[in-house]
Amino acid sequence: MTPDSAPQALTATGLNKSYGAIAVTRDVSLSVPEGGALGIIGPNGAGKTTLFNLITGTVPAGTGQITLFGQDITRMDARQRCLAGIARSFQVPQPFSGLTTFENVLIAAAFGRGLSEKAARPHARAALEMTGLAPKADVLAGTLTLLDRKRLELARALATGPRLLLLDEIAGGMTEAECVTLVELIRDIRGSGVTIVWIEHVLHALLKVVDRILVLDFGKVIAEGPPDTILSDPHVTSVYLGPEEAA
Amino acid sequence: MSDPILSVHGLNAGYGDFQALFGIDLALAEGSLLGLVGANGAGKSTLFKAILGLLPRGREAVTFAGQPIGHLRPEAMLRLGLALVPEGRRLFRSLSVEENLQLAAQGGRRGDWTVERVFDLFPALREKRHSPSQSLSGGQQQMVSIGRALVANPRVILFDEVSLGLAPIIVNDVYAALPAILQSGISAIVVEQDIERVRRMADTLVCLNEGRVVLAGPSADFTKAQITHAYFGG
Amino acid sequence: MAYVDAVVQGILLGGLYALFATGLSLIFGVMRLVNIAHGDFIVLGAYLALVVVQATGLHPFASLILVVPLMAGIGYAIQRGLLNRTLGPNLLPPILVTFGLAVVIQNGLLTLFSTDTRRLAAGPIETASLSLGPISVGWLPLATFAVAVVLILGLELLFYRTAMGRAFRATTDDAEMARAMGVNTRHVHALAMALSFAVIAIAGVFLAARSNFDPFSGPARLIFGFGGLGSLWGTLAGGVVLGVAQALGAQISPQFQILAGHLVFFLILAVRPRGLFPRME
Numbered sequence: 001m002t003p004d005s006a007p008q009a010l011t012a013t014g015l016n017k018s019y020g021a022i023a024v025t026r027d028v029s030l031s032v033p034e035g036g037a038l039g040i041i042g043p044n045g046a047g048k049t050t051l052f053n054l055i056t057g058t059v060p061a062g063t064g065q066i067t068l069f070g071q072d073i074t075r076m077d078a079r080q081r082c083l084a085g086i087a088r089s090f091q092v093p094q095p096f097s098g099l100t101t102f103e104n105v106l107i108a109a110a111f112g113r114g115l116s117e118k119a120a121r122p123h124a125r126a127a128l129e130m131t132g133l134a135p136k137a138d139v140l141a142g143t144l145t146l147l148d149r150k151r152l153e154l155a156r157a158l159a160t161g162p163r164l165l166l167l168d169e170i171a172g173g174m175t176e177a178e179c180v181t182l183v184e185l186i187r188d189i190r191g192s193g194v195t196i197v198w199i200e201h202v203l204h205a206l207l208k209v210v211d212r213i214l215v216l217d218f219g220k221v222i223a224e225g226p227p228d229t230i231l232s233d234p235h236v237t238s239v240y241l242g243p244e245e246a247a
Numbered sequence: 248m249s250d251p252i253l254s255v256h257g258l259n260a261g262y263g264d265f266q267a268l269f270g271i272d273l274a275l276a277e278g279s280l281l282g283l284v285g286a287n288g289a290g291k292s293t294l295f296k297a298i299l300g301l302l303p304r305g306r307e308a309v310t311f312a313g314q315p316i317g318h319l320r321p322e323a324m325l326r327l328g329l330a331l332v333p334e335g336r337r338l339f340r341s342l343s344v345e346e347n348l349q350l351a352a353q354g355g356r357r358g359d360w361t362v363e364r365v366f367d368l369f370p371a372l373r374e375k376r377h378s379p380s381q382s383l384s385g386g387q388q389q390m391v392s393i394g395r396a397l398v399a400n401p402r403v404i405l406f407d408e409v410s411l412g413l414a415p416i417i418v419n420d421v422y423a424a425l426p427a428i429l430q431s432g433i434s435a436i437v438v439e440q441d442i443e444r445v446r447r448m449a450d451t452l453v454c455l456n457e458g459r460v461v462l463a464g465p466s467a468d469f470t471k472a473q474i475t476h477a478y479f480g481g
Numbered sequence: 482m483a484y485v486d487a488v489v490q491g492i493l494l495g496g497l498y499a500l501f502a503t504g505l506s507l508i509f510g511v512m513r514l515v516n517i518a519h520g521d522f523i524v525l526g527a528y529l530a531l532v533v534v535q536a537t538g539l540h541p542f543a544s545l546i547l548v549v550p551l552m553a554g555i556g557y558a559i560q561r562g563l564l565n566r567t568l569g570p571n572l573l574p575p576i577l578v579t580f581g582l583a584v585v586i587q588n589g590l591l592t593l594f595s596t597d598t599r600r601l602a603a604g605p606i607e608t609a610s611l612s613l614g615p616i617s618v619g620w621l622p623l624a625t626f627a628v629a630v631v632l633i634l635g636l637e638l639l640f641y642r643t644a645m646g647r648a649f650r651a652t653t654d655d656a657e658m659a660r661a662m663g664v665n666t667r668h669v670h671a672l673a674m675a676l677s678f679a680v681i682a683i684a685g686v687f688l689a690a691r692s693n694f695d696p697f698s699g700p701a702r703l704i705f706g707f708g709g710l711g712s713l714w715g716t717l718a719g720g721v722v723l724g725v726a727q728a729l730g731a732q733i734s735p736q737f738q739i740l741a742g743h744l745v746f747f748l749i750l751a752v753r754p755r756g757l758f759p760r761m762e
Contacts, residue, residue, distance in 0.1 A: 041414075043414045043416065044384045044385070044386025044390070044414050045371060045383070045384040045386070046384075049384065049385075146287040146288070147287060169385065169412060172412055173334075173440065176441075176442065177475070178287065201386075201414055239416070240414050240415065240416050241415050241416060242415050242418075242419035243419070320660070321657075321661055322660045322663055322666070323663075325662060333658065337655055337658045339650065339651040339659075341650040341653065342650055342651060342654070346647050350647050350648065350659075350662055350664070351663075353647075353663070354662045354663020354664060399662075399663070
C-alpha cells in the first residue's frame, strides 16, 4: 500500500455491494495519493464499472466508507460528490447530440461547478482548449468522430473542475495514433494537478500513465502494486492477461 | 484464388447526400481471414452496412457465393449465410442473453453451432443466460454479440471491432478460436485496431482511408510502418 | 353496501375499458405509434359486426369469428400499405396520418349508416345477472372482464414466450439490427397492427352489445390508454381505476360520474405521467 503519510486523494475502505444474493463488490479497499494515477484492470464482469459507480455515488454502497481529499463522502449523493471534485467519463461516449460541442461542455461547467451559465463560460472554453476541441466548438456533438467524442467526454469532465478524474475504458476503439494523442492529453490533465483513476483493457495506453495497478476479479481485489509486479504476477496472468504478454 | 466467397465491386455508398465509400473493390477467399483497417471514420463500418444492404447499393456491387446480392434485403442476409458482429454490440435490450441468441439461431442456418456451444465458448455467459442483456458488463455483451453471429451458422462473419471492451485473456480466447471457426468453413472480415495482431492473424489486409482502398493484399507483404502510413494517406 | 356494489361494478367496467385500450397500448409499445383513429376503428368494428349479424343472423359474439379475421386483415393492410411509411424517429407523422384516417372513417360510416344510433342485441345475457351474496353482478360485465383478462394473458404469453414475441421485442428495440438478424421488420410491424386490430374487433363487438353507438362514438374511447402505454397489465389496472372512480362518482351524482373519471385521469398524469406501469426502459 502507498505510504499513509502522503495526502490521499481517494480512499475506499471495505466497500461492499450486492444485488440480491449476488455480491458484485466484495470488501474492496483502495487508496490513491493526490496527483497520483491508479490503473484498474480485471476480467469482464469483475465489477470495475460498479466500483466507479460506488465512488461517484451513482449506485449506493452496501457498506464501506469513501473519503475524498480527507473528507468523508460516504453519505453524499452523486451531485454532491461531483461538486466536491469527482468527475467521470463513460465507456460509450453519449454526448447530447443535438447540442454543439461547446454547449455540451457548458452544461457540465455550469452544473458541475454550481455556477450560472454566464459564469461557467470561461471554464467551458478552457476545457475545450485543453482537449483540443476549440476548433470544433460550434459543431453538433452528434457529428463528431469517435476520437473527438472521447475528447468531449474528457472536456465535459474537466469542465466541472475536478480534482479526481475517473476514466472508464476511454482508449477502446482507438487506433494506435489516436491512442497516443489520448494518452498525451491524459498526461497533460494529470500534470495540471488532477488525480487519475483509470479502468482500461488497452494496457499499452494504461502503462504510459499509471503509477500503480489494482486488479479486480469477481468483485474482489486480487492484486495491487507497481505495473511490473502486476504484469508478471502469475495469478493475474491466468485470470486476465492470458499467456501472451499484453504490453 | 478460386472464386471468393464474398466480393465487392466498385461499391459506392453513403448517407443521404454524404458519400462515404468510393469505388470499393474487395475479395474474401473462402476459409480466409481478411483484416480491414483504417482510421476511425475511414468507412469500415459503412462498408459492412453496405455489404449487408442496410445502405442502398447497386445490384452487382456485392457478390456472395457467386451470386449478386446487391438487390436483396438485409433480412435475407443471415439466411444466406452472412452475419454481423456490429460495432457497439447492439444487443436487444428487451431480450435476455439466451433470447438474443435464439433469435439469431432462428433467423440463420442449421449447423454445428448451437446456443449451448456458444455457452461452451463463453462459459461466463451460461449462468447469465436468463439475465437481461443490459445487465451484463461491456465485455460480456461483446461475447453475446459474437455468439449471435456464430449461432446462425454463417458462411461469412463481419466482425466490427471484436476486441472492444474485452479483457486481454478473452481477446486471446476469441482470436484463438478463430482458426477453428475458419476451419469449420466460416470466412471472416475483421476490423481491428491492433495492427500487429491483424498482421499475424489475417491472410489478407485491406486498408481504407477516407472511403477508398489504399492498400490491399496478403498481410505478409506489408510492414507495420507501411500500414500505419496508409492510415494517413499520402 | 351501495358502495361495495359500486366498486364491484366499477372493477368490471374496468374490464371493458381495458378492452378498449389494450389495442392502443400494444401498438404504442411495439412501434411507438399513436393511433389517433383507434377509437374510430373500434366503432368500425362495431359496425362491421352489425353488418355481419344482419347478413348472417349470427349472435353478436358468434360474429367475432368473421369480424376478428376481417379486422386483422384490414389492420395488416393499413400498416403494410400506409403506416409503415410513417414510422421513423419522429412521433408526428403517424399521428397526422391516423388523424386523417379517423376523419375518413367517421365520414365513411356516416355515409353508409347515417347518424342513427345502433345497438347490437346480445339476447338474455344483457340483463342476466349472477347473485354473489348481497351483490348482483351482470353476466355481460363479468364476461367482458373475463375476456379482457384472458386476452391480456394471451398477449403476454405471445410476447414473452414465443418466437414471434421475441421478434416483436427485438424489432421494437433496434429495427436495423433485427433486420441483420433475419427479422422481416415490415412484416412484423404489420402483424403487430393486425393483432391490435383483432383486439379492436373484440372491443367493438362488446361496445356494440353494451351501449348505443354512432359514427362519432370513436374519440371518447381514446382516453383509456393512460394505464401505461406499452404495459398491458397496466392498461387493465388503469381501466379498473377509471371504472371504480366513475362508479363511486355516480354514487354522489350522475354528473360527478363523468367528472370523477377525468379527475382520476388528471391525477395520474400529474403524479405518474408515464402511466401506472410504464414499460421499464
